[in-house]
Amino acid sequence: MKRWDVKEKNFDLIVHENKVINSLLISRGINSKEKADIFLNPDLRLLYDPFLLKDMDRAIDRIDEAIKKREKIYIYGDYDVDGITSTAILYRAFNKLGVDVSFYIPDRVNEGYGINREAIDHISSLDVDLVITVDCGISAIEEVEYAKEKGLDIIITDHHECKERIPNTIALNPKRHDCQYPFKGLAGCGVAFKLVQALFKFYDLQGYEEFLDLVAIGTIADIVDITDENRIIVKYGLEKILTSDKAGINAIKQVAGIKDKISTYNVAFQIAPRLNAAGRLSDAKIAVELFITSDNEKAMQIAKYLDQENKKGSKLNRRY
Numbered sequence: 001m002k003r004w005d006v007k008e009k010n011f012d013l014i015v016h017e018n019k020v021i022n023s024l025l026i027s028r029g030i031n032s033k034e035k036a037d038i039f040l041n042p043d044l045r046l047l048y049d050p051f052l053l054k055d056m057d058r059a060i061d062r063i064d065e066a067i068k069k070r071e072k073i074y075i076y077g078d079y080d081v082d083g084i085t086s087t088a089i090l091y092r093a094f095n096k097l098g099v100d101v102s103f104y105i106p107d108r109v110n111e112g113y114g115i116n117r118e119a120i121d122h123i124s125s126l127d128v129d130l131v132i133t134v135d136c137g138i139s140a141i142e143e144v145e146y147a148k149e150k151g152l153d154i155i156i157t158d159h160h161e162c163k164e165r166i167p168n169t170i171a172l173n174p175k176r177h178d179c180q181y182p183f184k185g186l187a188g189c190g191v192a193f194k195l196v197q198a199l200f201k202f203y204d205l206q207g208y209e210e211f212l213d214l215v216a217i218g219t220i221a222d223i224v225d226i227t228d229e230n231r232i233i234v235k236y237g238l239e240k241i242l243t244s245d246k247a248g249i250n251a252i253k254q255v256a257g258i259k260d261k262i263s264t265y266n267v268a269f270q271i272a273p274r275l276n277a278a279g280r281l282s283d284a285k286i287a288v289e290l291f292i293t294s295d296n297e298k299a300m301q302i303a304k305y306l307d308q309e310n311k312k313g314s315k316l317n318r319r320y
Ligand SMILES: [Mn+2]
Pocket: 082, 083, 135, 159, 187, 188, 189, 222
């Protein structure tokens, strides 16, 4: 497959004035000066404008309405690391905005991935007005219609491939065929992060960077390509993990033995498996709790529990 890759690359393009660097960049698939800039100098200021995502303006309008009317918002997540971190990012952001927010993570064994009717029944019984999905929803056409019949409004945030038809609701996904966003490779938590970036911009709030630790964990764990905007997220996110003041980040670092140095390896092979242990146990909620609590003791208890369960799991894998 690599051969075809090379053939498709246009070595006549000029993305950098130095010829050697230019061909190196082109061979990596970097096809614009803007992308070359990000590659050579990943800088937070080079993060794309979140409003370039199709429907971002509509999403912000609907959320603003929810905030003004003091509506209840439910985040609908997923049990893998991308879904867990996405949920925690939005939860923390809404908490900061003073929103009445809760979250729902489907059970891996009993419910499986994505939105299901029983979950919608449950959520709609709780006086919820607005549901925001993370890392799922872009193929749930019927379930979204069902939720609307039940009086729920839904905003989808997702990064999975889009079929020709997508649900008839506000939907953020860089892979939408009608979305002009310059980078298609965001993880689910990357899309959630863009929503937070847009909200902070809209309300003129500082500090969206504080979510980069969680975005980096989800992005690395989801095995998306660490190119383009993901490079910026991972570079700053790894630094943020080391200096984080989140109870859960510090607790998981401690059980994973991470102190003053960190790489994508530490996240992929030490942090992510411990979080995935929760999903395996049908207990992914607890991993979200880890990342939204400000109670150091509670965070440490959860981290130790995940650490033990992960050790049990890896023993099982060795035996069979
Ligand atoms: Mn994902």
